[in-house]
Amino acid sequence: MNNEKTVSVLNDLLNITNDRIEGFSKVEDKVWNTHSALKADYDQMVSQSQVMKNDLIKLINEKGGEADNTTSTAGAFHRAWIDVKNSFSSDKDETTLENVVFGEKAAIDAYQDVLDSTDLGPESSRVVSDHLHHLKSSYNKFENLEARS
Template sequence: MSTYTATISNKLNNLLEKTKDAEKGFKTASENTNNTYLKQYFERKSKERYQFGYELNNEVRLFGERPKKSGSVTGAAHRTWMDIKALFSGNNDEAMLEEAISGERATLQEYNNVLNETSLPISTHSILLKQKDIIESDLKTIKTLEDLQ
C-alpha cells in the first residue's frame, strides 16, 4: 500500500508548477505566432496543460496537501525570453518550437522522476502516466512541426 509523503507532495507540487509554466508558455507562443495552425496548436496545448494542472491540483488536495497556486520564477523568465526571441528572430515560429521541444523534454524528465517513486498512490501513478504519454506524443508532434518549418 502506498503512503502519501511530504516528498511525493513536493514532487507533485513541482510538477504542478511546471505544468502552469507550460500552460502559460504555450499561451505566450500562441500569441507570438502569425501561423494560424501553430496558433491553434499552441492554444490547444495551453488548454491541455490547464487540464493537467487541474488534475494534479485535485490529486494533491485529495491527500490533504496544499497545491501551489502559480508557476515558477524560472518559467516567467523563460516566457520573457520567448517574447524577446520572437521580437528579434527572423523565424520566430522555429524558435518557439525549439523552446517547446526543450520544455517538453525537461517535463518528461520530471514526470519520469516522480513516476519512479515507489510509494506513489495508484491514482497518482495513473494520472501521471496518462499525462506523460500525452506529453511524449506532443513532443513527437512538435518535432514534426519544427521539421516542416
C-alpha cells in the first residue's frame, strides 16, 4: 500500500479514536454511583485512548502525512443520539453502558476491517493490532457489566 493510502486509513482510525475520547466525555460521572468498581477500568480506557491517538499521529507523521485530528461525522451523530436517548430514558445507567458497548463494538469492527483488508506495512499493522487488543479488552469489561445490569 502506498503512503498516501496508509495515511488515509490511519487518519480514519484516528477519527474513530477521537470519537471514543469524545464519547467517553459523555459518559463521565454518569454511572459511578451504581458501578463504582468500573471507574478504574473507565479511567484506563480514557488513558489508553490518548495513547492510541498519539500512536496514530506518530505513524501518520512518520509516513509524511498530516494528522486529521478531528472526529467523524458518524461519531457526531452517535453522540447526538446518545443525548436524545438519555433524555428519554428512565434508566440512565443502563443506557450509558449500552452506548459504551455500542461504541467499543463499532471501533473494534473498524480496526478489524482495516487489519483484514489493508496492507499497512509491518509497523503500522503491529500498532493497529495492539490497539485492537485494547479495544477488545475494554469491550469485554463493559459488555459483561452491561449483561449483568
